[in-house]
Amino acid sequence: MKRIHNICEEECKPHYGKPVVLLLRDGTEVYGTLSRIQGGQLILNETAGGGPAEDLTLSRKKTKARKGSSAKTSAKADAATRAFGGPYPGPSTFGPVYPFAPIALDLALIALLFVLI
Secondary structure, three states, X not given: OEEOOOOOHHHHHHHOOOEEEEEEOOOOEEEEXXXXXXXXXXXXXXXXXXXXXEEOOOOOOOOOOXXXXXXXXXXXXXXXXXXXXXXXXXXXXXXXXXXXXXXXXXXXXEEEEEEOO
């Protein structure tokens, strides 16, 4: 395991395609394959064909209120819903996150990045 100290394109480029583990500032662990860094985001699990990565920057989406449900959702719950495809508790509730689809994480959310060599 090798720690990448400066999370930037220059430091990460030699490790594209390698398995990594990220520790986010909220304590969540994310495992995946390092694809690229672009526009202030780290992209994981992108295939060579390259579909668009899902944005998991924990930003609040505008939602319309439905009958019998509340429009108030936390940003963390919203991101967990998008990451797992359903209304499940946040990732840190069950432990590490192993995303299968491409995802984009804001560099500001990442506390540590390790390459699994």
